[in-house]
Structures are given as structure tokens and as C-alpha cells.
Amino acid sequence: MITLARTDRIERMKLIQRIGYHPTFERLYAKYGYPMMTRVMSGKLGGMEYLFLGPGYEEDPAMGVLLDEADEPNRYPIQFYHRLAVDEHLAGKDILEVSSGHGGGASYLMRTFKPKSYVGLDLNPAGVTFCRQRHNLPGMRFVQGDAQDLPFPDGSFDVVINLEASHSYPDFARFLAEVARVLRTGGRFLYADLRLRKEVDQWTADMQSCPLQTLSRRVVNPEIVRGYERNSQQRREQIDHYMRFLPRRLRSSAADFSGVEGGGNDLALQNGELSYQHWVMTKA
Ligand SMILES: C[S@@+](CC[C@H](N)C(=O)[O-])C[C@H]1O[C@@H](n2cnc3c(N)ncnc32)[C@H](O)[C@@H]1O
Secondary structure (H helix, E strand, O other), X not given: OHHHHHHHHHHHHHHHHHHOOOHHHHXXXXXXXXXXXXXXXXXXXXXXXXXXXXXXXXXXXXXXXXXXXXXXXXXXXXXXXXXXXXXXXXXXXXXXXXXXXXXXXXXXXXXXXXXXXXXXXXXXXXXXXXXXXXXXXXXXXXXXXXXXXXXXXXXXXXXXXXXXXXXXXXXXXXXXXXXXXHEEEEEEEEEEEEEEHHHHHHXXXXXXXXXXXXXXXXXXXXXXXXXHHHHHHHHHHHHHHHOOOOXXXXXHHHHXXXXXXXXXHHHHHHHOOEEEEEEEEEOO
16 A cells, blocks of 8 residues: 555656646645745846746747837747737726736736736735836736735726636636626636646636636647747746756756746647647626
8 A cells, every 4th residue: 555655656746747737836836936936036146037937829820929129038928928919909998917927928918009007916926026116117007916816896807817827726716706707898808828638627617617708719739839949948048047056957847847848848738738728708
């Protein structure tokens, strides 16, 4: 029995290493990892900016989104935000982004699509402080809060955006109910995230039973894999820079968890162990 349990544990660890993504790890990381990461990255050690915590994204043929020179280093993560928003006519609307991270997507969408207002909410207080200092645009603000308990009145927003974060929320169904509550009638939920193959049925059931109507749903594994490839060198440089005080082996595990070519998530997206999906929903 003891041997079996131990073998089980070893197999599970191997799987986590192979895949990179693990739900329990992601929840712990949301609580402790992101705040620590922001503190390390927000200037104390100087150096490179880390404005996007999500993956790169590229279509075939290449999207070729026109970018300012200053945005060019973040082309692939920007293209994911662009894809989510481009058909949604954000101009003049009130937008909420839940889990806005270090605010790179919020800043790009605000400058490019000119909504009336943009609120970025995140659980990570250090990330919110960083965003307030780094992204100073009229109509945009950042608040600390929990995706499962949104601190806004009913019907406050025309659009809610959520990109690669919901897998760390302990109560995903409650998050969806909160999105439906804060959206206005006719409002849009622009959503993308990943799940393990074995989680997909429950994920789908939660999406289909929430108080929102599905307008479209796409599996975007190839686009994310392409994004990982294109973004890989920059991501590895960032990891090497920020984690230079850690042993090489630990840095390579960090790469595995952070979406680089040949990393755990990359391989799992290619072999179907992970599913990355883009949904558009509306409040009828
Ligand atoms: C992978 S990052 C993605 C951030 C951003 N969407 C991007 O692409 O750069 C996930 C984010 O989710 C946030 N997060 C995790 N759990 C949360 C919760 N319960 N409520 C709000 N934000 C949460 C984390 O702090 C982190 O900023």
C-alpha cells in the first residue's frame, strides 16, 4: 500500500512537471506567488518590464496587428487581447477586466479601442499598486478584489474581460454568476483560459449552466502554441533576469510553468492534455 501511494505521488509529480499546469498549484500561486513575483519584478532588482503574465497568441496567417514601437516587444500577448476585443466595439463603453495582472492588456485596449472607462481588478495587491504607478491613462483605474465577489453594483459594465486566470478561482461558478450580475443586459463576456483534459466536461457544464448565453466558443491550442514559440526567447530572458539568483534547475522549472516553447504547457497543449478555449458570451 505504502509503495503504491508513493508511486502515485511520484507519478503525479512527473505529470505536473510534464504539464506545468496544476489546479492546486495555481490556487496557491494566486495567493502567494503572484504578489511575490510582482515585488521582485516591480523595480527592486531593476531591469526588464513584465507587463503581461498570460501567453502569447498568433494565428495562421500571422495577425500582423499594427503596433507602436513601444508595444512591439509584447506583440504576442498583445495579440491575444486584440483578438478578444477587436470585434466588440469597445469605444465609449464601460469595461471591467477581472484579473488584470500587471495591466499590459488593459493599457493596450484602453489606448487602442478607446472605451469610456476601464477598471482592472486583481487579487494581487502588489500588482494593483504596480499598475497604478505604471499605467496612468484618463478613464482607467485599478482595484484590488476577488473575482468571486466583485465589488461593483449590478449592471455596471458593458463588457467583462477575463484572460488566463479563472483556473485559479476556487469557485468558478460563483465567478460566472458575478460576471452576469455586473454586466448590463446585452453586455459581453470576453473570456479565455485553459483546463486539463479531465476538467473540460465540468468547465463546459459550468459555462453552459451560468446565467449567460454562449455566442461563440473556439479551441485555440494552435494559436497559443504558436504564441509560446514566438514569445519564448523573451520569456526565457525574463526568467533568467528575474531569477538569476536561483539555481539553473529551478529556473528551468519556472520556464516549464510559464509558457515557453518545449515547456510543460506547450507540450500538453500539443498533445491535447490541456485545452485552451476562447468564449464570447452575452447577457440576454
Ligand atoms: C496568469 S495571470 C494573467 C493576468 C493577465 N490577464 C495577463 O494576461 O497578463 C493570472 C492573474 O489572476 C489573478 N488572480 C488569481 N486569482 C484571483 C482572484 N480570485 N481574483 C482576482 N484575480 C485573481 C492573479 O493575481 C494574476 O494576476
